[in-house]
Amino acid sequence: MTTLTTNSNLASMYGQATAFLNLDQTARAKSVWFTSFRDDKDVRYFFKKKSVLAEGTSLQVAVIAQIAHAVVSCVEDGEPDVAPTGSDVNKLKKSAADLAATLNSAHTSWLIPEARTRGFQEPLRKLQTMPSIVPPRSAGRLPMTERRTFILRLAHTICEISDDIPIRFITAATARAWEETTERQVRDVLTATEKASIRALVETNRRNLADSENATHLAVSRASIVPNRTVPRADMRTDSERLAQIFSILNSFADETAAIVFHDALATAASEMGIKPDSNDE
Numbered sequence: 001m002t003t004l005t006t007n008s009n010l011a012s013m014y015g016q017a018t019a020f021l022n023l024d025q026t027a028r029a030k031s032v033w034f035t036s037f038r039d040d041k042d043v044r045y046f047f048k049k050k051s052v053l054a055e056g057t058s059l060q061v062a063v064i065a066q067i068a069h070a071v072v073s074c075v076e077d078g079e080p081d082v083a084p085t086g087s088d089v090n091k092l093k094k095s096a097a098d099l100a101a102t103l104n105s106a107h108t109s110w111l112i113p114e115a116r117t118r119g120f121q122e123p124l125r126k127l128q129t130m131p132s133i134v135p136p137r138s139a140g141r142l143p144m145t146e147r148r149t150f151i152l153r154l155a156h157t158i159c160e161i162s163d164d165i166p167i168r169f170i171t172a173a174t175a176r177a178w179e180e181t182t183e184r185q186v187r188d189v190l191t192a193t194e195k196a197s198i199r200a201l202v203e204t205n206r207r208n209l210a211d212s213e214n215a216t217h218l219a220v221s222r223a224s225i226v227p228n229r230t231v232p233r234a235d236m237r238t239d240s241e242r243l244a245q246i247f248s249i250l251n252s253f254a255d256e257t258a259a260i261v262f263h264d265a266l267a268t269a270a271s272e273m274g275i276k277p278d279s280n281d282e
Helices: 008-021 025-029 032-038 041-049 057-076 086-105 118-129 146-162 167-174 183-189 192-224 239-251 256-272
Strands: none
Touching: 008 032, 008 057, 025 032, 025 057, 032 041, 032 057, 041 057, 041 167, 057 146, 086 118, 146 167, 146 183, 146 192, 167 183, 239 256
């Protein structure tokens, strides 16, 4: 956090942002942090342009909270997760290809079965061809600074909420920590290519989240369905009818001697118990 010692505005903003994020929703809506941004003309313009944000205080709080998150992330986390270089992508491709080759040459007798499932192999295949969900950045890209980090983080989070990347809004927030910031400087960071990359990443994240939620919903739905088991029909035969069927089976024995012995023994036992076979089936 050495940057806080060289930028008093950012240090002050960091303290305010941290305090704001520690508040509950009701307290945030009444805080100085929220009202100071909400009353800024460029922020009001953005809320007015987005009708869903014009009157909803809770949504406005959620949007302005992203400024606080961007400040904290800028100070505490350093460089954000931006597009990789071509070298980064190639390294991932090679690592994935090497792993795939090693697994393919391994004996199935000792390799865990999960390593050969489609759920593992398909992502591994994609890593070998398209490991990055955003296009690689050019080799001559400008170095990452605290202000650039803040602008990119804020643009990404606002895009997630509103599907928009409002330059005036982002400039107003950035100028709180870097007073000399102009719209032109913000546009130099948020080029058409950069904005397209941000939107692509947001869309991919949403799609992945939707796929995950759909998979979870399907799994829960399947688990809640009672299996359609056929209920066995009750055996309504009388003991006499069952005994007659046994005798019929005995009569079909290939060994006639065995059939006679079993028949006589069973007939004697049934007689002692008062059970007589159905005369029609004997």
